[in-house]
Amino acid sequence: LPHPRCPPASGASSFGGHRGCGSDCRRHPRVDMAIRGPVAAAQGWRAFSVPSRLLSQPLARTITRLHGQPKNNGWWARAAGIVGGTLGLGAAGITTYSVLAEEAASGPSTSEVPAFRFGVIADIQYCDIDDTYNFNKTELRHYRGVLAVLQNAITTWNALPNVQFVANLGDIIDGQTEFKNLGSEEGLARVLKVFEKLRKAVPVIHMIGNHELYNFKRRDLDRLLRNDMNESAASYYAFRPVEGQLWKFVVLNSYEINMINNKEHDESKEAAIQYLERHNPNDLRKLGVNWLSGLEGVERRYVPYNGALGERQLAWLDAELTESDRLGERVVVLTHVPLAPLSATLSCLAWDYTRALEVMDAHSSVVTVFAGHDHSGGYWKRNGVHHLTFPSPLNAPSDRPLAHAIVDVHSDKLVVHGYGIVCDVAPKLFTEPGQSGQKYSAAVLDCPPRSDLGAVLPPPADSATAEA
16 A cells, blocks of 8 residues: 555555655565675565455456456456455454456566575564553554454465474463453463464464463463473573574573462562662563653563573573574564664563673674564664564554564675564665566665674664653
């Protein structure tokens, strides 16, 4: 769909390009964000609904056969997509977003074939309640609508070859499921039922966020959210998805130290509360309190919904990165809570993010950090490392439920194909190279070899607020 404030370009379809938009447009229909490389993806693409291949595609061919392909194909797309979507998912009560069937089948087109791919989604936070505003009344959250976002994401991932895994960056259901006695296991089962539609050979990495801890005991999460890529008993681990490729993924536990553990009370929780109380003067043991009152700048991270990695995990991370330095590997760090200012609002950072940055600054192997937690998302390139925070499906509009990505992995770069509100993360980096009569947005993030190890940038003095 065109940007709501931008008129369509002359002769452009309702799904095509638009004029008068410029680099500040935050709602392009497709986005390619290229990480670690000077070359953008050659052609963008869109997400599509599950029935588009089974129902919309033959319907689209029938309409084309009868009427031809009109110049303005808005009605054509709606007929093929909406009817197919209604037949395919209407009975399930899931709203879908459909596009032209031939585009849905095409997938991303780049000048290079990736070594492998993986999917990304963050902060699904499903809850069986009506749409409502967040604590600050700044964003309307679509709690039931996130299932449609996840469904569209799985459609994308299923349509592509060589998808090795999907990273769910945490917060799979919302804490209100527990607080309102809506049945945490039942709510989780509804989300996992949608995940079951993913191809059987594609494992899902379910990371632990604060909302998992609101709903479940930590020891139960290993049973409820099985991670096939984790061969250890630890809550943080590393894996190499494709043998022979010099890519390693490090999964961190952002809540190794936390004061949540809503279903458990132990000495570590009490120690975390005492630690926070030294940095935050507010009553941290009560819900509904403005925990940010009186906090400025990066001190705003000292709130109960964040957590810490802890020195034991940081020592393990240092050892993993040392090994990757020696092997010449590139490392992608996956974390629920962001680790760098400017990649997220300052109230959504790990308590010990400075220590995590110190560890990563000492190693050349780290190239990217993917995070969630901050529902608006964000991006910052710091010391040659790309810190990309993915937005929450809660914020995806109900008429365009898209908030996921597919990542193409090459030998020297990652190409992140963003969908829907993922496009909003770094709008100033977008350009509009037209192709085949269409326009799309691309953000090219060049990343030369890191040579500034140990250089530490000062954190910004930002006082923005957010909720997780």
